[in-house]
Amino acid sequence: NAGVTQTPKFQVLKTGQSMTLQCAQDMNHNSMYWYRQDPGMGLRLIYYSASEGTTDKGEVPNGYNVSRLNKREFSLRLESAAPSQTSVYFCASIKEIRLQSEQYFGPGTRLTVT
Amino acid sequence: AQSVTQLDSQVPVFEEAPVELRCNYSSSVSVYLFWYVQYPNQGLQLLLKYLSGSTLVKGINGFEAEFNKSQTSFHLRKPSVHISDTAEYFCAVRRMDSSYKLIFGSGTRLLVRP
Numbered sequence: 155n156a157g158v159t160q161t162p163k164f165q166v167l168k169t170g171q172s173m174t175l176q177c178a179q180d181m182n183h184n185s186m187y188w189y190r191q192d193p194g195m196g197l198r199l200i201y202y203s204a205s206e207g208t209t210d211k212g213e214v215p216n217g218y219n220v221s222r223l224n225k226r227e228f229s230l231r232l233e234s235a236a237p238s239q240t241s242v243y244f245c246a247s248i249k250e251i252r253l254q255s256e257q258y259f260g261p262g263t264r265l266t267v268t
Numbered sequence: 269a270q271s272v273t274q275l276d277s278q279v280p281v282f283e284e285a286p287v288e289l290r291c292n293y294s295s296s297v298s299v300y301l302f303w304y305v306q307y308p309n310q311g312l313q314l315l316l317k318y319l320s321g322s323t324l325v326k327g328i329n330g331f332e333a334e335f336n337k338s339q340t341s342f343h344l345r346k347p348s349v350h351i352s353d354t355a356e357y358f359c360a361v362r363r364m365d366s367s368y369k370l371i372f373g374s375g376t377r378l379l380v381r382p
Contacts, residue, residue, distance in 0.1 A: 158311070185368065194277065196358055196372035197312070204368060212369070244311055248368075256302075257370065259311035 156180055158260035160245050166266045167235045175230040175263050177245030185248045186228035187212075187257065188220060190241040197244065203228055235267045270295040270361050272373035280379045283351055289344040289376045291359030299361040301342040302370070303333055306356045315357070318342065329353070354380045 158179045167173055179186065184205050189197040189212075199212030203222040217239060219231045228247075232239055242264050246257040275290045293299065300319050304312040316327025323335040333344045342359060359373040 187368075194374050196272075196360075196374045197370075198372075199369060202368055246312075256314045256317065257312075259304075259313070261309075261311045 158245055158247055158258050160243075160260040160263050162263060163261070164264050166268065167232075168268055169236060171235050172231070172233050173235065173265075174232075175243055175245075175265075176227070177229065177260060178227045179245075179247040179258070180226065181247065181249070181258065182225070183247035183249045183258070184225070186222065187246040187248075188218075188228070188230045189244045189246065190214065190239075191244060191262070192241050200230065200243075232265075235265075237267045239265065240267045241265060270299060270363065270371045272359050272361055272371055274359055274373035274376045276376050277374070278377045278379060280381060281349055282381050284348045286347050287345065287349050287353075287378065289357050289359075289378065291342045291344065291373060293340050293342065293359070293361050295340075295361060295363070298364045300364060301333075301335060302360040302362070303327065303331070303342070303344050304358045304360060304372075305329075306358065306375075308355070312358065315344070349378070349380050351380050351382060353378060 161176045187202040188200040201220040203209045206225045221229045242262045245260040248257045271294045273292045281287045302317045303315040306312050316325050318325045318335045326332045356375045358375050360370045
């Protein structure tokens with residue numbers, strides 16, 4: 155199993171450009187998450203998907219949209235990138251949202267917006 | 269609301285010395301507690317978790333943590349560190365009645381010197 159995979163690993167955007175971050179998991183997990191990591195702030199939840207077909211906002215959803223394409227894939231879209239969105243983005247998944255399960259994290263996407 | 273405080277942003281220590289990384293949390297409801305480790309340029313990996321039962325929890329790589337409810341703390345310890353333990357360590361909590369949302373501390377960078 156590859157676990158949780160993310161593409162791309164690195165990306166540089168100009169202000170106003172758009173892009174989609176891709177995430178896929180091969181563990182048959184039901185729930186998936188997008189976090190951003192900023193220095194000195196830990197990880198903050200952007201959006202999550204409790205199950206296929208559902209998405210909900212986390213702590214910092216502004217400026218982002220998500221799509222739960224199918225059970226395996228959960229994408230994060232920046233429609234008009236801003237320098238404040240420079241961050242490292244992590245995708246995570248968990249088998250059952252109601253069980254005491256751990257979240258499995260992808261390797262991250264390092265995004266710079268100039 | 270829940271919050272997690274990691275009092276030290278960086279902890280330098282010599283190889284084979286003991287280390288303690290501090291974590292305090294605030295919550296009006298019962299929570300589960302976690303420690304994650306992030307090696308350079310990688311995603312987060314679960315070190316250990318406290319769900320219930322014995323307050324001393326053992327994890328991977330020789331780490332352990334003790335849950336202290338009266339002091340609302342969950343400090344991470346290792347009796348003898350290795351160079352390979354150099355990484356960032358995150359404490360996190362999750363409400364027992366809401367399994368989806370992890371609240372992370374700001375992280376502690378453990379720097380092990382030879």
